[in-house]
Amino acid sequence: MQLARVIGTVVATVKAPGLEGVKLLVIQPLDRGLRPSGSQLVAADAVHMAGPGELVYFVAAREAAQAMPDPFAPVDHAIVGIVDAVSISPAARDAP
Numbered sequence: 828m829q830l831a832r833v834i835g836t837v838v839a840t841v842k843a844p845g846l847e848g849v850k851l852l853v854i855q856p857l858d859r860g861l862r863p864s865g866s867q868l869v870a871a872d873a874v875h876m877a878g879p880g881e882l883v884y885f886v887a888a889r890e891a892a893q894a895m896p897d898p899f900a901p902v903d904h905a906i907v908g909i910v911d912a913v914s915i916s917p918a919a920r921d922a923p
Contacts, residue, residue, distance in 0.1 A: 828884045830857045830910065833877055837869055845900035852877060852906065854885060859915065870904035871895060882910040 835853035842849070850872040858864040861882075870885050873894040877883050883906045885891075891905035892898055 828886055828907070830861065830882060830884050830913070831855055831868075831870075831906075832857060832863075833879050833881045833883055833906075834867065835879060843901050845895065845897035846871065846902070849873075849895065849900070850875065850877075852879075854883065854904070854906070857882075861913065861915075868904050870906050871900070871902045873905040873907050874909060877906045877909055882913070884908045884910060 831854035833852050834855050837851035837853060839851060851869055852872055853867055854870050855863050855867050856865045868885075871891070885904050885906045886894060887904050891902045892900055894905040894907050895902060
């Protein structure tokens with residue numbers, strides 16, 4: 828699992844089978860210090876509650892598909908939780 832910030836939404840007029848009714852969101856992965864890390868991604872909202880500006884955690888690969896109502900849905904990334912609070916010790920934040 829990895830933390831990310833939801834930064835936008837995706838509108839799809841046609842979706843693959845298994846993705847009907849699933850929200851697609853643009854996320855920015857974050858590092859240990861909650862700073863942007865890497866490229867932005869499109870993730871399926873498996874919790875059905877995430878929205879722009881929220882801190883979320885997501886999974887990738889097969890775990891992403893398993894998080895969906897249809898476990899054979901063609902997704903590479905899925906949001907599986909909304910983060911309420913984060914507490915990071917200074918030593919962990921600065922670790923490589």
